[in-house]
Amino acid sequence: MTSPWPGPTIEPLAEDALLLRFGDAMDAVLNARVHAAAARLRTLIATECVPAYASLLLRFDPLSWQGADGQAALERVREAVLAALQSAEESPVPPREIVIPVCYGGEHGPDIEAVARHAGLEVAQVIERHAAARYQVAMLGFAPGFPYLLGLDETLAMPRRADPRLRVPAGSVAIGGRQTGIYPQELPGGWHLIGRTPWAVFDLRARAPALLRPGDHVRFQPIDAVQYRQLSQATDAAR
Amino acid sequence: MSVHVLKPGLLSSLQDGGRSGYAALGIGRAGAMDTPAWQLANALVGNRGDEAALEFTLVGPTLQFDQLTTIAFTGAPVDARVGERSLPGWTCCLLPAGSVLRLGGMARGCRGYLAVRGGFSAEPVLGSRSIDLHARLGPLGGRALQAGDALSVGEHAPWHGLRCHAKATPLSWGLDPQPWFDFGQEPLALLRGHHFDQLDDASQRALFGAGFRLGKDSNRTATRLDGQRLNLRAPLELISEATLPGTLQLPPSGQPILLQAEAPVTGGYPRIGQLSAVDLPRLAQRRPGDAVCFRETTLEEASARLAQRQQRLQRLLQRIALRLESACPP
Known part of the structure; x- marks a missing residue:
């Protein structure tokens, strides 16, 4: 039986954790392989299954994986991982696509002019290019529900701010290096703020606390300040 | 109540x-x-x-x-x-x-x-x-x-x-x-991390030899280790991957930080070690200024110590439950 993709390297990280490495680049195709592997392994093996750009962390319960023959739990998990990745299963469910409304510029995106200057573009072109792309949620991290999105138009890439802000408002859509992301709650942050979504990106009262999951596809829909206000009120009312 | x-x-x-x-x-x-x-x-x-x-x-x-x-x-x-x-x-x-x-x-x-x-x-x-x-x-x-x-x-x-x-x-x-409770403050057992080999020779020796002091700004997110600065052979450009409590990272300052219970779930610093699970609670009892020394361990030893501690803990928990029951007739 042939594997649908070249196998990852498997590195034991701790007594109860393995790290699968699929490569060492920030690349949407590579990252999609991570999510496909996560979909196969999540329920089978792990108590935690944490995708990142090119790697996947699996945590397991060493006691329940301990072999009766004394075989180490790590070895048994490694074998189960390899078997699961090699089994010729149906391709995993296609990713969800979520369209997120964003009010670009102005008070909602105070750094958009700096991004435009850095890119040598007009502000309108920055908005157009940022909203034209289809992004992939590479991973969530930094803070609960913070999505790192792959797929930023290369011309919009910009190194992080030299002086990070102590408070970035919740919902801020920002650019940091070659990535874009959304601040799910008020947080300190060093990325350039180009807009804000009125939607709740992280809400503990919701059935699914994080709006986005690893592997999701995301598009941004530009809205104006009036629409922002209306949607914001709707979000508050839903809380 | x-x-x-x-x-x-x-x-x-x-x-x-x-x-x-x-x-x-x-x-x-x-x-x-x-x-x-x-x-x-x-x-x-x-x-x-x-x-x-x-x-x-x-x-x-x-x-x-x-x-x-x-x-x-x-x-x-x-x-x-x-x-x-x-x-x-x-x-x-x-x-x-x-x-x-x-x-x-x-x-x-x-x-x-x-x-x-x-x-x-x-x-x-x-x-x-x-x-x-x-x-x-x-x-x-x-x-x-x-x-x-x-x-x-x-x-x-x-x-x-x-x-x-x-x-x-x-x-x-x-x-x-x-x-x-760790009265003796014995050395803590550390596994080599993925980027341990990228440390220069002096830093590899220092990690397991020199000893550190627990930094003032240590908290439930990370334990900061003050002492000899550790250096990489050459700078590494890494992409973020998942981290764990117990992961020992090396930020550009050269002072290692050990991730704790509230650490972010991903990180992009070189991963130079992983504290054995049994020694995480021991490190949690060190206070700012306390000495922290590492000794090298293997996964086999770390896993065995963890299984052994869990067995001892389970036995003790059962003994306590029995004693409380006998002190407390139904």
Whole structure:
């Protein structure tokens, strides 16, 4: 039986954790392989299954994986991982696509002019290019529900701010290096703020606390300040 | 029934076994830093083991109990008083209604655990009552205890094991904290991390030889290690990957940081080591300025030590349950 993709390297990280490495680049195709592997392994093996750009962390319960023959739990998990990745299963469910409304510029995106200057573009072109792309949620991290999105138009890439802000408002859509992301709650942050979504990106009262999951596809829909206000009120009312 | 916080102590928070299954959404485990001490405190009041207890740091809180309450505290040795009466740790005590318990300073160690019979019963957030101070998530809006807070206590069967005196009364037996509290501050066992080989020779030797001091700004997110600066052979450009509590990272400052219970779930610094699971609670009991030395371990040894400790802990938990039952006829 042939594997649908070249196998990852498997590195034991701790007594109860393995790290699968699929490569060492920030690349949407590579990252999609991570999510496909996560979909196969999540329920089978792990108590935690944490995708990142090119790697996947699996945590397991060493006691329940301990072999009766004394075989180490790590070895048994490694074998189960390899078997699961090699089994010729149906391709995993296609990713969800979520369209997120964003009010670009102005008070909602105070750094958009700096991004435009850095890119040598007009502000309108920055908005157009940022909203034209289809992004992939590479991973969530930094803070609960913070999505790192792959797929930023290369011309919009910009190194992080030299002086990070102590408070970035919740919902801020920002650019940091070659990535874009959304601040799910008020947080300190060093990325350039180009807009804000009125939607709740992280809400503990919701059935699914994080709006986005690893592997999701995301598009941004530009809205104006009036629409922002209306949607914001709707979000508050839903809380 | 409620426990009223008169003074919060230096940093006190509700903690249980932590939040499991949400790391992929960027939500870490949090939970008690010294897990065996937390479990034993619960066991000593007859809880099943996963109830929330109070974790306090360096200076404990002052609490008033509005009803008769069974308590136990474990972890670092702490000066504990009800009125003039001093109470021992690592056993359970019955406090009459209205008692004010003052948990003071610690002669050594860093963290203590106060369990109450029935457990602290705040509404769980994502399946756990642990307060994640860094992510601001959990009961009390994810913040530390403040004066004026009232903590409710879960329903529980009445306790007959101790006669109710007018004064706070400890049980006549207790646990020996010796195996569960790191009095000797022995070296901590560290696994080589993925980027250990990228350290220059002097830094490789220093990691397992030189010794460090626990930095002042250490907290439930990370333990900072001051001492000899560690250097890479050449700078590394890394992309973020998942991290774990116990992961030893090397930021550009050259001073390693060891990730703790509330660390972000991903990180992009070189990963130079992983603390063995058995030694995480031991490190949690070091206080700023304490010495930290590492010795090298292997996964086989680390796994064996973990299995052995879990066995010992399970046996002890069973023994405690049996003793409490015999003291408390049905």
